[in-house]
Amino acid sequence: xxxxxxxxxxxxxxxxxxxxxxxxxxxxxxTVIVEMAKPGGTCLNIGCIPSKALIHAADDFYGAVAMAxxxxxxxxxxxxxxxxxxxxxxWKDGITGRLTMGVSGLLKKAGVKIVVGRAKFRDGKTVAVExxxxxxxxxxxxxxxxxxxxxxxxxxxxxxxxxxxxxxxxSLTEVPGRLAIVGAGYIGLELGIAFAKLGSKVTIVEALDxxxxxYDTQLTQPVAKRLSALGAEVLLGTKVRGMSATGEALLAETxxxxxxxxxxxxxxVTVGRRPVTEGWGREELExxxxxxxxxxxxxxxxxxxxxxxxxDVTGEPMLAHRAxxxxxxxxxxxSGKRRNWDKRAIPAICFTDPEIVSVGLSPDEARxxxxxxxxxxxxxxxxxxxxxxxxxxxxxxxxxxxxxxxVLGIQAVGTGVSELSAAFSLAVEMGARLEDIAATIHxxxxxxxxxxxxxxxxxxxxxxx
Amino acid sequence: MGEKIIKLPDVGEGVAQAELVEWHVNIGDLVxxxxxxxxxxxxxxxxxxxxxxxxxxxxxxxxxxxxxxxxAAILKIKTASDGGEEEVGIEPTVPASQPEPLSVGPxxxxxxxxxxxxxxxxxxxxxxxxxxxxVGQGAPRAEGEKPLAPPAVRLRAKEAGIDLRQVPxxxxxxxxxxxxxxxxxxxxxxxxVATGLQLNKSVQEVKxxxxxxxxxxxxxxxxxxxxxxxxxxxxxxxxxEELRARLNGNLKPGKPKLTIxxxxxxxxxxxxxxxxxxxxxxDDEAGVIHQFGGVHIGVAAQTPSGLxxxxxxxxxxxxxxxxxxxxxxxxxxxxxxxxxxxELTGSTITISSLGAMGGIVSTPVINYPEVxxxxxxxxxxxxxxxxxxxxxxxxxxLSSSFDHRVIDGWDAATFVQRLKxxxxxxxxxxxxx
Numbered sequence: 001x002x003x004x005x006x007x008x009x010x011x012x013x014x015x016x017x018x019x020x021x022x023x024x025x026x027x028x029x030x031t032v033i034v035e036m037a038k039p040g041g042t043c044l045n046i047g048c049i050p051s052k053a054l055i056h057a058a059d060d061f062y063g064a065v066a067m068a069x070x071x072x073x074x075x076x077x078x079x080x081x082x083x084x085x086x087x088x089x090x091w092k093d094g095i096t097g098r099l100t101m102g103v104s105g106l107l108k109k110a111g112v113k114i115v116v117g118r119a120k121f122r123d124g125k126t127v128a129v130e131x132x133x134x135x136x137x138x139x140x141x142x143x144x145x146x147x148x149x150x151x152x153x154x155x156x157x158x159x160x161x162x163x164x165x166x167x168x169x170x171s172l173t174e175v176p177g178r179l180a181i182v183g184a185g186y187i188g189l190e191l192g193i194a195f196a197k198l199g200s201k202v203t204i205v206e207a208l209d210x211x212x213x214x215y216d217t218q219l220t221q222p223v224a225k226r227l228s229a230l231g232a233e234v235l236l237g238t239k240v241r242g243m244s245a246t247g248e249a250l251l252a253e254t255x256x257x258x259x260x261x262x263x264x265x266x267x268x269v270t271v272g273r274r275p276v277t278e279g280w281g282r283e284e285l286e287x288x289x290x291x292x293x294x295x296x297x298x299x300x301x302x303x304x305x306x307x308x309x310x311x312d313v314t315g316e317p318m319l320a321h322r323a324x325x326x327x328x329x330x331x332x333x334x335s336g337k338r339r340n341w342d343k344r345a346i347p348a349i350c351f352t353d354p355e356i357v358s359v360g361l362s363p364d365e366a367r368x369x370x371x372x373x374x375x376x377x378x379x380x381x382x383x384x385x386x387x388x389x390x391x392x393x394x395x396x397x398x399x400x401x402x403x404x405x406x407v408l409g410i411q412a413v414g415t416g417v418s419e420l421s422a423a424f425s426l427a428v429e430m431g432a433r434l435e436d437i438a439a440t441i442h443x444x445x446x447x448x449x450x451x452x453x454x455x456x457x458x459x460x461x462x463x464x465x
Numbered sequence: 466m467g468e469k470i471i472k473l474p475d476v477g478e479g480v481a482q483a484e485l486v487e488w489h490v491n492i493g494d495l496v497x498x499x500x501x502x503x504x505x506x507x508x509x510x511x512x513x514x515x516x517x518x519x520x521x522x523x524x525x526x527x528x529x530x531x532x533x534x535x536x537a538a539i540l541k542i543k544t545a546s547d548g549g550e551e552e553v554g555i556e557p558t559v560p561a562s563q564p565e566p567l568s569v570g571p572x573x574x575x576x577x578x579x580x581x582x583x584x585x586x587x588x589x590x591x592x593x594x595x596x597x598x599x600v601g602q603g604a605p606r607a608e609g610e611k612p613l614a615p616p617a618v619r620l621r622a623k624e625a626g627i628d629l630r631q632v633p634x635x636x637x638x639x640x641x642x643x644x645x646x647x648x649x650x651x652x653x654x655x656x657x658v659a660t661g662l663q664l665n666k667s668v669q670e671v672k673x674x675x676x677x678x679x680x681x682x683x684x685x686x687x688x689x690x691x692x693x694x695x696x697x698x699x700x701x702x703x704x705x706e707e708l709r710a711r712l713n714g715n716l717k718p719g720k721p722k723l724t725i726x727x728x729x730x731x732x733x734x735x736x737x738x739x740x741x742x743x744x745x746x747x748d749d750e751a752g753v754i755h756q757f758g759g760v761h762i763g764v765a766a767q768t769p770s771g772l773x774x775x776x777x778x779x780x781x782x783x784x785x786x787x788x789x790x791x792x793x794x795x796x797x798x799x800x801x802x803x804x805x806x807x808e809l810t811g812s813t814i815t816i817s818s819l820g821a822m823g824g825i826v827s828t829p830v831i832n833y834p835e836v837x838x839x840x841x842x843x844x845x846x847x848x849x850x851x852x853x854x855x856x857x858x859x860x861x862x863l864s865s866s867f868d869h870r871v872i873d874g875w876d877a878a879t880f881v882q883r884l885k886x887x888x889x890x891x892x893x894x895x896x897x898x
Contacts, residue, residue, distance in 0.1 A: 337624065338623045338624050338626065339620075339623060340623060342616075342619045342623070401638075404637075404638040404639070405638065406613065406638040429615070429616055430615045430616070431613040431614065431615060431636075431638065431640045433637050433638050435637070436637070
């Protein structure tokens with residue numbers, strides 16, 4: 001097969017890779033992208049999007065179940081709600097299918113050549129791709145490694161049979177009667193809550209002594225409360241040992257050495273994700289590492305000239321929007337523009353029930369530097385819109401410097417607060433002060449009013465609390 | 466509670482508008498009766514506007530440099546007394562020290578830019594620096610702290626190759642704005658030179674208001690209307706200086722000390738008697754020359770408050786001591802700021818004299834609509850060839866400009882030669898012909 005020469009080669013079509021390629025195409029760079037499965041990467045195929053689809057379906061179903069049980073305060077009644085999870089999955093696959101098609105279309109529109117197959121570096125300028133029709137060699141002036149991440153496997157619980165990863169959980173066609181989840185991070189909790197709503201008896205095992213260790217307890221407490229209300233059991237400080245000999249149950253040991261036997265039809269392991277640093281010929285290169293990750297500088301350059309890395313393979317936080325921003329930046333750098341990573345904040349969201357959103361520093365993180373901070377906290381119990389949504393759990397919290405009121409971080413927990421992340425991110429990125437937010441008119445009646453109120457409260461003059 | 470509306474009073478006959486040159490009060494200020502509120506300037510003088518009432522200033526109309534029509538409301542003062550809105554007429558205070566802008570030699574204006582009293586402090590625009598305010602405004606960025614800038618500013622800075630840590634932020638919390646970046650970029654281009662000397666590309670904008678604007682307008686008018694002819698001649702002042710020394714050495718009580726000016730004035734009176742066309746106003750729009758019988762000599766002089774041109778009226782009717790007395794009185798009045806408006810107007814010919822600063826030659830600008838101005842240069846001892854040898858003589862140049870439309874070169878030369886003859890043989894000044 002004839003060699004391809006190009007200006008930019010992107011390995012991986014996840015959110016980082018495809019955005020990088022589209023932007024490069026827009027900028028007129030001769031760009032090739034290699035994908036080994038479907039475009040869209042983990043995010044579109046087995047991550048963000050399908051999990052949100054499942055969570056939405058679970059919410060609707062759970063609502064219907066509550067109606068049937070006569071527990072609906074609005075007076076809505078339903079009878080015998082049922083869910084056909086196979087159909088749910090088909091609906092979800094329809095969404096991901098449309099999105100992956102969309103990505104392919106966008107890449108083509110931008111003039112990007114797509115090569116399907118597994119890529120392997122030969123040297124710092126050459127990549128060989130095993131395609132269905134044979135080996136394709138690509139020479140590129142610049143190469144972007146966007147190989148992403150994969151679920152971490154526990155040696156005691158290898159994937160297979162009852163033991164599934166998030167990918168497996170998102171393709172179940174029957175709701176498991178008893179679902180054991182290992183790991184109380186955001187993936188485990190998002191899926192755990194969804195399956196609890198779908199009717200599974202969920203037990204979550206976490207080795208640490210708290211859920212969602214990336215967030216402070218003020219934020220996670222409403223989620224813990226909700227888990228309990230949904231009948232999910234959370235075993236903290238508990239280590240898994242493996243499956244029982246019969247494969248009937250998950251074996252675990254609590255903090256006080258007590259043996260636990262958790263009968264389970266499925267065991268979902270969500271103990272984190274690892275960067276994909278093998279399988280693409282890293283051994284042919286001289287790339288410095290940063291722990292498990294590829295080391296990059298503020299322009300996403302690796303230790304080798306002309307080789308960039310973006311997304312999950314480069315470190316935490318492993319979030320699609322971080323990868324996209326990196327991809328866009330790298331395309332512009334390759335096209336000759338001056339860019340560097342200068343973001344003030346990367347928002348992070350947990351699509352649990354209730355949702356958690358965090359942008360910038362938490363109060364503790366802000367204080368860690370010895371800085372004096374002002375914290376404003378506004379509960380949704382005092383927000384009219386939240387009441388009409390029957391979602392009064394949660395709050396918005398604003399963290400600002402005490403001296404000049406510069407907003408350092410914004411967090412919220414509550415139903416639907418993920419959409420507030422736009423305002424939060426903009427405020428932090430623009431360098432807003434408490435006064436800027438407090439003086440911005442927030443539409444009524446919306447949950448976003450809590451944002452302005454939290455800022456006013458930090459300034460000492462909240463109106464509705 | 467009542468409100469007084471302060472209107473711009475009638476500040477002079479035939480004056481329809483005046484330029485606002487200074488606010489003495491701000492909105493919110495408490496004023497007493499007779500507190501000066503503002504100063505306006507007409508062609509002739511600066512007029513101070515006092516408050517007729519006691520109260521709080523609630524409204525102010527106009528910026529420095531604005532032309533305000535007579536009768537226009539300029540201030541509102543909230544008073545404690547009852548009564549609704551009330552308009553108040555005020556007797557303007559015409560103060561002193563109001564220099565009549567006059568065309569004289571270029572030196573006082575060009576080389577000694579002493580701000581006239583009514584010019585507000587220069588408004589500096591090209592200044593950057595973090596503003597700090599109370600709580601919330603925040604202090605400037607602390608050492609080592611990351612610069613705060615919105616993404617678009619960061620992007621522009623990156624593209625321009627600017628390290629934002631170098632850029633002072635004037636926005637809230639020290640945020641770097643697009644304007645801050647503009648300012649930095651404009652300074653950056655041409656950065657530091659190897660010698661360590663810095664280019665200074667700042668531009669200061671100084672609004673031309675008040676007296677300075679009057680002078681500017683009058684100078685432009687004179688130079689655009691009048692084709693100047695400037696004639697320079699040297700004068701041997703040795704004899705006059707001997708006479709002056711003798712007179713000053715035996716001054717009777719009550720007699721003023723004599724400078725060169727009274728002699729020059731008297732010489733001018735004599736020369737004008739022979740050439741009345743020199744002592745005139747040329748009304749170029751009507752096409753008429755007004756030749757004056759009276760010789761009213763304006764004398765341009767620098768005072769601490771700026772350029773002042775008092776007028777010695779009827780020099781033809783004053784003897785040398787009287788001229789000296791009047792010059793002394795007026796210049797003293799000018800320095801004290803007690804000179805009257807009438808004493809600053811009505812000249813028919815002008816002397817421009819800078820004494821020790823007089824230089825060798827100047828090109829005085831005629832005080833429109835006059836037709837001549839006599840410039841006095843510095844007196845100095847210079848070698849003079851007396852036919853057989855060089856002798857030290859006290860020499861002084863006269864640099865005089867004439868309106869060439871109405872005065873021919875010959876006439877100009879004749880006038881100056883006559884002054885030279887009179888000054889070199891001072892007895893002739895006193896001989897009645």
